[in-house]
Amino acid sequence: MDGVLVYNNHHPNIGMAPFETLYGIIDEALEKVRVIRDRLATRYSQRKSFTDNRNRTLELDVVDQVYLNISPTKEVMRFGRKRKLSLRNVGIYEILQHVGEVDYELALPAEIASVDPVFHVSMLKKFLSDPALILLVEGLGVDEDLSCEEIPVEILDRQVKRLRNNKVITMKTGKAE
Known part of the structure; x- marks a missing residue:
């Protein structure tokens, strides 16, 4: 048997037959693809439910x-x-x-x-x-010519606050007597 090569479907370096190696790699790749698809489907459904809960469809009528x-x-x-x-x-x-x-x-x-x-x-x-946000003109004291009576104001307190390079002036006012 010297010089005669016997092929027994067993590769000594990988410990299995070549077709098992090839099909084993394909099976592993297919399994990984299945796992990735499952994870993507899960993530998509989570995202869809989050979006559906936050975004309600706006119902509008023609007169709105x-x-x-x-x-x-x-x-x-x-x-x-x-x-x-x-x-x-x-x-x-x-x-x-x-x-x-x-x-x-x-x-x-x-x-x-x-x-x-x-x-x-x-x-x-x-x-x-x-x-409630609509102001009535009658309560404002506006005349027919759209003028109003001025009420004098007295400055009760004045403060100057310094913010870096700016000065902010605040005043407390009240009705003058």
Whole structure:
């Protein structure tokens, strides 16, 4: 038997037959893929339930009024303001019609007529009018010519606070007698 190679399906370096090695590696890879898919599905369902709990669908009617939610973008002029000073919620607009499942058409003023009037529900915030916040003109003492009586004020206390390089002046006032 000298010089004759006997093949017994056993590789001495890996301790198993070559086909077992190949199929073993494939089985391990498939098992890892299954574990990754299960973990991704679990994470997706957790994320979906979190989002569903936080984001309730906004139910709007045609007669409702809404704010338009915009996000300030760097170097972009939106509704007359730039960057930090730009508004988050603009206007109070009336809903004209329901377009599609989650889109609404708004009655926009002539100044922003170039903007498409159809918006996704995520860009809208319902306007809730609170009658307690409405001030009546009769109680303010405003005359018919829109003037009012001036009431003299006395400065009771004055303080100057120093904050680094700035001075902040605070005053306590009251009615003059």
